[in-house]
Amino acid sequence: MLDFLIAIVTFTAIYAMVSLGLNLQWGQAGLVNLGQVAFFATGAYTAAILTRANVPFLWAILAAAALAAVLGALVALITPHLREDYLAIVTLGFAELVRLILLNEKEIGNGPNGINAIPQPLHGVAGANYPLLFALLTLAALAAVFLFNERLRGAPLGRLLRAIRDDESVVASIGKSVLAFKVEAFSLGAAMAGAAGAFYAAYLTFIAPEMFTASVSIYVLVAVLIGKRGSNFGTLLGAVFVSILLEGSDFIKDYIPFGTGVQIAAFRIIVMGAVLMLVVLARYRTMVES
Amino acid sequence: MTTELLNVSMPELETRHLVKRFGGMQAISDCNLRIAGGSITGLIGPNGAGKSTVFSMISGFLRSDGGEIWFKGRRIDGLPAHRVARLGIIRTFQTPHELRELSVLENLMVVPRSQFGESLAGLLPFGGRRVRKEEHEIEERAIAVLRTVGLEHHAQHRAADLSGGQKKLLEIARCMMCNPKVALLDEPTAGVNPSLINDLMEVIRVLHNGGVTVVIIEHNMNVVMRLCGHVVVLDRGAVMCEGTPDSIQRDERVLAAYLGSPP
Numbered sequence: 001m002l003d004f005l006i007a008i009v010t011f012t013a014i015y016a017m018v019s020l021g022l023n024l025q026w027g028q029a030g031l032v033n034l035g036q037v038a039f040f041a042t043g044a045y046t047a048a049i050l051t052r053a054n055v056p057f058l059w060a061i062l063a064a065a066a067l068a069a070v071l072g073a074l075v076a077l078i079t080p081h082l083r084e085d086y087l088a089i090v091t092l093g094f095a096e097l098v099r100l101i102l103l104n105e106k107e108i109g110n111g112p113n114g115i116n117a118i119p120q121p122l123h124g125v126a127g128a129n130y131p132l133l134f135a136l137l138t139l140a141a142l143a144a145v146f147l148f149n150e151r152l153r154g155a156p157l158g159r160l161l162r163a164i165r166d167d168e169s170v171v172a173s174i175g176k177s178v179l180a181f182k183v184e185a186f187s188l189g190a191a192m193a194g195a196a197g198a199f200y201a202a203y204l205t206f207i208a209p210e211m212f213t214a215s216v217s218i219y220v221l222v223a224v225l226i227g228k229r230g231s232n233f234g235t236l237l238g239a240v241f242v243s244i245l246l247e248g249s250d251f252i253k254d255y256i257p258f259g260t261g262v263q264i265a266a267f268r269i270i271v272m273g274a275v276l277m278l279v280v281l282a283r284y285r286t287m288v289e290s
Numbered sequence: 291m292t293t294e295l296l297n298v299s300m301p302e303l304e305t306r307h308l309v310k311r312f313g314g315m316q317a318i319s320d321c322n323l324r325i326a327g328g329s330i331t332g333l334i335g336p337n338g339a340g341k342s343t344v345f346s347m348i349s350g351f352l353r354s355d356g357g358e359i360w361f362k363g364r365r366i367d368g369l370p371a372h373r374v375a376r377l378g379i380i381r382t383f384q385t386p387h388e389l390r391e392l393s394v395l396e397n398l399m400v401v402p403r404s405q406f407g408e409s410l411a412g413l414l415p416f417g418g419r420r421v422r423k424e425e426h427e428i429e430e431r432a433i434a435v436l437r438t439v440g441l442e443h444h445a446q447h448r449a450a451d452l453s454g455g456q457k458k459l460l461e462i463a464r465c466m467m468c469n470p471k472v473a474l475l476d477e478p479t480a481g482v483n484p485s486l487i488n489d490l491m492e493v494i495r496v497l498h499n500g501g502v503t504v505v506i507i508e509h510n511m512n513v514v515m516r517l518c519g520h521v522v523v524l525d526r527g528a529v530m531c532e533g534t535p536d537s538i539q540r541d542e543r544v545l546a547a548y549l550g551s552p553p
């Protein structure tokens with residue numbers, strides 16, 4: 001039971017970092033990103049390869065975040081004039097591209113077999129309590145990401161990103177380069193997903209391309225949507241909801257008298273879909289009113 | 291006499307043989323505008339004459355298909371919008387483009403360029419004091435501008451909640467906040483309550499008295515006559531005639547363009 005709780009907390013913290021990155025891009029700057037999983041995967045693979053080559057975990061996190069940020073900047077640079085819906089399609093396609101490269105390039109991460117035996121940081125220090133230590137490490141990283149996002153939201157930089165979200169032609173008309181700020185927001189959000197990927201790889205000690213499908217991007221999108229786009233605290237709650245739904249069903253199934261494990265696994269996706277639709281319906285109405 | 295000649299030969303802002311096509315339609319053909327520094331120039335013409343298109347091309351929001359745009363001896367066509375704005379040419383939008391979810395005050399506070407608070411360094415722990423000081427200065431200036439346009443009581447309101455006329459005032463306030471050299475005002479009085487129009491004209495005069503060259507697209511001839519020293523009439527994408535407001539009002543071609551030529 002306690003082991004399970006620790007696992008949920010770790011997963012939640014990892015998903016929350018990816019979601020907070022999306023909240024920075026989409027919630028603040030209005031950049032739709034349906035390919036957040038690409039940066040998550042980039043971070044996971046970067047950290048896995050580096051830690052296996054005996055690079056310290058802290059450096060691996062930084063490298064994971066940096067490489068994800070560079071990729072994020074590239075995506076933002078090639079899509080500066082795309083409208084919301086087109087940007088959604090391009091980012092979705094970009095994430096598939098990254099996944100297919102990982103699947104087919106044996107040189108990067110053994111293709112479909114993935115990377116195993118990924119070293120864990122501080123392993124052996126805590127002995128049997130290691131999962132708790134790792135959860136605390138992940139929570140510390142989440143806290144740092146959360147505080148950074150909150151500071152940005154309250155800073156003039158956050159105000160400018162929201163100005164871009166509201167109307168980028170105004171931002172251009174006052175003499176500010178919209179592209180520069182879009183690139184900044186997009187790569188910062190990608191870096192957060194990259195850092196989360198580093199924790200993901202170290203936590204599972206095994207990663208493979210099949211873990212980085214488009215559904216991950218959708219899960220974090222749901223987390224941001226549920227939490228009211230733009231709010232960091234709401235995104236955190238949204239991530240808790242999504243991870244409990246995704247990872248908690250193994251636990252709940254002992255308490256549900258009906259259905260097999262497979263049925264419950266399908267049921268949680270139905271629940272998530274229903275919640276997503278309800279949230280969008282509620283938000284959409286307020287958007288039309290204003 | 292010499293200075294006048296000099297002014298005529300060296301306008302502050304000039305378009306030469308400007309061309310713009312939308313598909314098969316020639317929206318602007320051979321448009322030659324000469325805007326004297328420090329003037330208030332009215333740009334009038336029937337709907338579809340291409341007035342807003344010319345503004346969009348000057349401000350870099352729209353690429354021209356031919357011709358040149360010059361500002362203070364420098365060719366500016368081809369520059370992206372934010373670079374044109376940095377030179378001091380600031381346009382307002384015909385339909386107000388308020389930043390909806392930001393407060394009225396924030397709508398102006400985003401304006402000043404190279405704010406330390408908008409850099410990543412400003413997010414670092416030691417940057418707090420410098421950002422607060424900067425914010426304080428920007429806020430004071432923004433409130434002063436809001437006072438000029440009479441929106442100071444709405445400073446904390448969401449911009450989306452302003453009335454149509456107030457949004458027009460906010461457009462001009464944003465332009466003022468930019469410290470422009472040239473203000474391109476696109477129909478500032480359209481859709482504004484008639485009781486507010488006098489205030490708006492006063493605001494434009496304040497802008498002008500601050501040394502700003504004003505070019506104004508306007509349908510309200512009363513406003514044009516009272517504000518502008520020079521009027522340019524655009525018809526079917528080219529300059530049809532120009533002169534003082536009085537001479538324009540008596541010009542038969544202008545009447546024909548607006549009302550249709552006599553049979």
